[in-house]
Each structure stands twice: as structure tokens, then as C-alpha cells.
Amino acid sequence: MKHHSIEQLQAFAEVRPASPHLPMTRTERLERWAELLEREPERRLGTLSGTEYTPRAARQALRVAGSPITVAFEDAGFRADGLADDSYGEAKRFFDLSDRQLHNIVCYCHFGEAVRGANAARRVRAAIGWWPRIRAFFA
Template sequence: MKHESLAEIRQVADIFSLGRDVPRLSHRERLERWAAVLDQHEGQVVPLVRIEDYAPRERDNLRGDKTPLSVAFSDPILRADGLLSDRLGDAVGFFGLGHAEAHRLLCDCHYRGTMTAPKVAARLRAIARGGIMQRIWDWTTRRVAAG
């Protein structure tokens, strides 16, 4: 790892301070910020593979380049607000997602080769709104999980 001074970094990057008095983002603002970052993302996004096949500890450590998680972690505002990494477990905690929501949002079995940043952003906005369809989905997944 190459260490550079702040002056050296300023030559190649836009650096800004959020200051100490910046209020933390709400749950909904975090999700909407992630959606907005995905909308601005011009590259490919790829899903995580077979999330449901991993034990909880392994699942929490899942990450990948070009995933919606790495796009979120590239945003300085989300990092400044407390997003610790692009690992699934950190994102689930930071964005307040349930594991079923994270699975629906990020797993390859829900896209089958069709994941795009706008599709993920739309799903994030639906979660943020917490509309009737989201409540039905949450209720259904809880019932299925309960057996």
C-alpha cells in the first residue's frame, strides 16, 4: 500500500469534509443515497452469487468488485456516515436491511444475468418507501421462514 500525504491526494482527487456537525442520515436517506449513487454509476454491476448457500458468518463476509455494495462503498458520503466496507454484513447493518431483503436485492438468483444499477436502485427505493408491496413481501418471507 502506498501512503500519500493529504496534499498529494488533493492533486488527484476531490476531497471535501463533511464536518463534525453533519447529522447522520436516516434509514430512508441511506437507502435513497445508495440508489442515487447507483443511478450515477456508469459501469456494470454484478450480483453476489448464491447468498443463501453460505453460513451466516461466511455470508456476512461476502463481497465483490463491481457489486452494488462496492458502488455504495465508493461513495464518500455513505462512508462518512458509517459504512465500514463493501462486505454484505456491514451493508446489512448500515442500511438496516433484513437478510431476506439483502438476498432479494443482491443475489444472482433474483436477476439471472439481468442485474443493472437502475434495477437495483429501483428496488432500493421500494424498500425505502416501505410501500404495500414491500410490506407484503416482508410478511411473506417471514411466514415462509417461520415454516
């Protein structure tokens, strides 16, 4: 077998990535996150304490190992799309969620110290809203 560099191959062939990568929409990202959580519906995931009371700057850096956000960060596709870590602020940015929406998914005040994967998935789907889900159903 003879090995060639990409530059050498370009001299006599068109070199393209195996498949073009299309970034996911907000709804697709949230659906994917819910699906990841549903893979282990009984998995107990850590919650973040006091997201509604923590000052904004500190809230952005909040994280807990093994949270619903960690499940998203463990996905190679999400990391390739730009999910940088499993912090509250990064999840808010990446999934385009409001503080209230993310609070409803990961905050201690709703679930105690841990939330089941299935419960977190329901909250993630609720963050999508009705109109995008209705539109997707008929598309």
C-alpha cells in the same frame, strides 16, 4: 500569511467545524444509495451468488468487486457515516436491511452474473417500504 494551531486560535476565537454533520436516517441512506446507482443506470454491477444458502457467518463476509454494495462504499459520505467495507454483512448493518431485502438487491438468483444500476436502484427503493415513502412525500 501567519499560521496558527487550533489551540492557539481557541485562545481568541471560537473554533467549530464548518458545518455540523447530522447522520442520515435509514430512509435517507437508502434513497442516497438508489440515487448513486441511478447515476449510471446501464452500469453492469456484479451480484453475489447464493446469499440465501450461504451459512450466516460466511454470508456476512461475502463480497464481489463492482457490486451495488461497492457503489455505496465508493461514496465518501457513506464511509464518513461508518460504512466500513463493501461486504454483505456491512451493507446489511449499515442500511438496516433484512437478509431477504439485501438478497433481493444483490443476489445472483435474481439477475444472473450482473445487474444494471437502474434495476438495483429499484430494488433498493423497494426496501424502503411504502409508509416511509408516503410520509416523506407529504412532509
